[in-house]
Amino acid sequence: MSRLFYQTRLERPQLDRADGIYMWDVTGKRYIDGSSGAMVSNIGHSNPRVLAAMKTQMEKSTFGYRLHFQTEASEALAERAAGLAPEGLNRVFFVSGGSEATESAMKLARQYALTRGQAQRYKVISRMPSYHGATLGALSVTGYAPMTAPFDPMMRAMPKIPAPRAYLDGLDPDDPATGAHYAQMLEDKILEEGPQTVLAFIVEPIGGASTGALVSPAGYMQRIRQICDHYGVLLIHDEVMTGGGRTGRFFAAEHWDVAPDLICLSKGFGGGYVPLGAVIARDDMVEAVLDAGGFIHGHTYAGNPLACAAGLAVIDEIEENGLMANTCRMGAHLKSRLSDLMQKYPMIGDVRGEGLLLAFELMADRRSKTPLPVEFNAFDRLVEIAYQNGLIIYSRRTRGGLSGDHFLVCPPMIVNEPQLDELIGLLDQSLSQFMAEVPS
Numbered sequence: 331m332s333r334l335f336y337q338t339r340l341e342r343p344q345l346d347r348a349d350g351i352y353m354w355d356v357t358g359k360r361y362i363d364g365s366s367g368a369m370v371s372n373i374g375h376s377n378p379r380v381l382a383a384m385k386t387q388m389e390k391s392t393f394g395y396r397l398h399f400q401t402e403a404s405e406a407l408a409e410r411a412a413g414l415a416p417e418g419l420n421r422v423f424f425v426s427g428g429s430e431a432t433e434s435a436m437k438l439a440r441q442y443a444l445t446r447g448q449a450q451r452y453k454v455i456s457r458m459p460s461y462h463g464a465t466l467g468a469l470s471v472t473g474y475a476p477m478t479a480p481f482d483p484m485m486r487a488m489p490k491i492p493a494p495r496a497y498l499d500g501l502d503p504d505d506p507a508t509g510a511h512y513a514q515m516l517e518d519k520i521l522e523e524g525p526q527t528v529l530a531f532i533v534e535p536i537g538g539a540s541t542g543a544l545v546s547p548a549g550y551m552q553r554i555r556q557i558c559d560h561y562g563v564l565l566i567h568d569e570v571m572t573g574g575g576r577t578g579r580f581f582a583a584e585h586w587d588v589a590p591d592l593i594c595l596s597k598g599f600g601g602g603y604v605p606l607g608a609v610i611a612r613d614d615m616v617e618a619v620l621d622a623g624g625f626i627h628g629h630t631y632a633g634n635p636l637a638c639a640a641g642l643a644v645i646d647e648i649e650e651n652g653l654m655a656n657t658c659r660m661g662a663h664l665k666s667r668l669s670d671l672m673q674k675y676p677m678i679g680d681v682r683g684e685g686l687l688l689a690f691e692l693m694a695d696r697r698s699k700t701p702l703p704v705e706f707n708a709f710d711r712l713v714e715i716a717y718q719n720g721l722i723i724y725s726r727r728t729r730g731g732l733s734g735d736h737f738l739v740c741p742p743m744i745v746n747e748p749q750l751d752e753l754i755g756l757l758d759q760s761l762s763q764f765m766a767e768v769p770s
């Protein structure tokens with residue numbers, strides 16, 4: 331028995347090596363990494379530029395505590411990240427993962443409110459379903475009962491509004507009235523809670539595992555910005571999964587040309603090479619907090635030079651190889667191939683997403699959007715069948731009465747058409763095996 335444990339008893343073969351979009355276990359079996367791990371390995375595995383940058387940095391220093399030294403790598407990465415962020419968001423606070431980014435953004439928002447004499451503002455509204463991280467603070471804004479309920483007494487659960495799942499509600503996501511309809515739920519919630527108590531709203535511009543690549547409906551992101559401005563509520567974009575080019579833009583919110591007050595970034599920022607994340611904040615917010623005595627927050631590995639050197643090389647690779655343009659092209663190809671599968675398998679009730687953050691959802695009935703019976707165990711079974719066939723796709727137990735069985739198909743941004751066709755072939759084969767198992 332292994333000494334190691336994770337969430338469940340799930341046993342997996344030992345990983346031997348990985349290169350590009352492929353991974354091999356120690357028996358020599360090859361897998362297509364069709365989910366970039368957990369939507370992390372955006373530029374693929376074993377990228378020579380990143381490995382070389384890490385080696386160079388390793389030979390100089392691997393740790394410089396932030397209270398003792400600045401490092402060239404962390405300064406340079408902060409500069410690059412700020413350069414990619416919307417105007418006015420120029421200050422970068424490094425962390426080592428997505429949950430830390432969520433925590434840091436909420437704490438910075440709170441301290442900024444205190445500098446403005448708004449001690450009564452502490453509520454962070456979020457959406458149901460949503461995922462913002464596994465630590466207790468991040469869980470308080472996570473909209474997913476199976477993960478939060480056991481810890482309820484240990485945290486202050488924050489107010490939630492429904493995520494804009496137009497496809498389930500029979501609304502047209504391209505109609506601006508749909509965006510306005512869901513954004514109104516935010517205004518209603520702010521008024522219900524009392525605007526003077528609401529600190530921030532945290533939102534994934536394009537959803538990740540919780541909603542299965544849910545793209546915000548037309549006008550939603552813009553309207554939310556207006557509502558937040560009107561009530562003095564800070565807007566946090568959680569771009570932990572979407573940031574770093576996965577949707578075809580460096581930040582997903584660029585699709586709507588809206589700027590938040592704070593951005594959370596992680597997964598693709600380190601690209602699977604190092605644990606790395608960041609909060610990018612409005613300059614004046616950071617100045618106010620620093621002037622008032624400082625940000626009461628920080629983690630030991632923040633701004634680690636090795637992590638930052640890798641992060642810089644990841645951005646170089648994305649920019650110099652046109653990986654965001656490739657993501658748009660390959661995303662369109664993959665989406666159309668997934669839509670072909672939707673024609674073939676009536677159980678696929680929806681295909682959605684942007685760039686290479688794509689998902690399909692299985693349903694018992696497409697028209698009524700009836701979910702599959704829970705006992706079909708689709709989220710586990712289909713992932714398992716695909717895995718046995720050498721294809722990694724991503725699913726999360728999203729049930730709890732909230733969602734259906736959606737599967738993320740998110741290969742690295744370096745993927746090409748023949749590789750996507752190979753991926754679709756394996757998915758087709760896996761779906762037909764799964765359908766054969768399903769009671770008629």
Ligand code: PLP
Binds near residue numbers: 368432534571596
């Ligand atoms: N926020 C979003 C949108 C995520 O998708 C995730 C992870 O899946 C997190 C936060 C938490 O990140 P981490 O698992 O690195 O703590």
